[in-house]
Amino acid sequence: MQTILDEIAQQMAQTLDKGEVATYIPQLAQVDPNQFAISVALPSGEMFSAGCADKHFSIQSISKVFTLTVALGRLGESIWSRVGKEPSGDPFNSIVQLEHEQGKPCNPFINAGAIAIADLLLQGHQPKETLAEIIQFIRFLADDDSIAIDEKVARSEIETGARNASLAYFMASFGHFQNPVDAVLGTYFHHCSIAMNTQQLSRAGLFLANNGINPASGYPIVSAERAKRINSLMLLCGHYDGSGEFAFRVGLPGKSGVGGGILAIAPGKASIAVWSPGLDVIGNSKLGTQALELFAAKTGWSVFGE
Structure with missing residues (x-):
């Protein structure tokens, strides 16, 4: 897993077109677009990260x-x-x-x-x-x-x-x-305007990858049925009018924010958070989407089968 994330981070660093930061919120317009982070939290408690995974960003719509x-x-x-x-x-x-x-x-x-x-x-x-x-x-x-x-x-x-x-x-x-x-x-x-880093965000999403149960405490946050329904809404609606494109390319439930973050869920496997502040024309993280597409290809994780 660490090798996969390191490879993705290296490839993102070499990508020239990093998108454009959101300018309609002045505070977000000041963020350096040359930043990238990815974290993967597993139900076992293991955490894997690459890039500036301890850097806080505005999670916005996530x-x-x-x-x-x-x-x-x-x-x-x-x-x-x-x-x-x-x-x-x-x-x-x-x-x-x-x-x-x-x-x-x-x-x-x-x-x-x-x-x-x-x-x-x-x-x-x-x-x-x-x-x-x-x-x-x-x-x-x-x-x-x-x-x-x-x-x-x-x-x-x-x-x-x-x-x-x-x-x-x-x-x-x-x-x-x-x-x-x-x-x-x-x-x-x-x-x-809540600020988090990718490690915190991936850990916060783990209950959706674990049948509604917070694996750290064993505490049920929601029922397994409700976790499934939240994930389905993320897949269908989590990237606005780019949701179909994200489902096609990544194949995982995900929720984006104009701060450049994306929370993605691999049900039964992991919670993944990426951050890169440059956005595509729809308002989703450009490198974040590319990174998750690479991640899904390298791991074979997709709700549509391997």
Whole structure:
């Protein structure tokens, strides 16, 4: 495994086209694109890494996997009355589908869907309480109490969040929101600003590779059935309108973020996290996708068979 990761990291270092960093969030625009990290966490507790695997980055939309898990744990299947389970086929911040579906987002991983999940999580709670619950959950999964929100990124998101605010107010116009829009948006912006490294992120995703059980503690996070369903949503919707391409090239459930991270799950085998801040035209990590394609080819791991 270490040889595979070293080979991938070396190949990524030699790749000239590393994509473009996200510029619409000023704090992300400052990140050096010439960085790459990959970590593989196994249910046995073993961890393999290459590149700058201890460098923290903004996980952005990868946090939506964890907020969905918390929402399912607290509210169960009732959340599907607020968000759908279908791929969008549109950019992550598109408003077009929302109008067609009368304010119901088609899945929990596009921005509108994750904002709707944040509204559900806020029920009976203040934003600070909800964020504390989300962070504490991720810390528990990663077995690392140092994980925290990058406040500079959060402020940057709030200052440039007009598009997300428009999505939220549009949904609220259909009567779907149960909390003040500003409180929902603040919660959403802050959980997207959680900073982690690939080692922490791969460890946090292990429960999805292990039938819903956190292997470090033996504690069931979700049922095996629910883990399977979260993985299926990641495969179908985790890369927005690039989800089909990612499934075709990599063949693993994955969730990307515009910070350049990707969390991928090989069910029954491992949780894999990659990070390279340069993005492709859709908004997914360019080198991260290439690295995972190489990884899947070298390991033979794919949900579609070896």
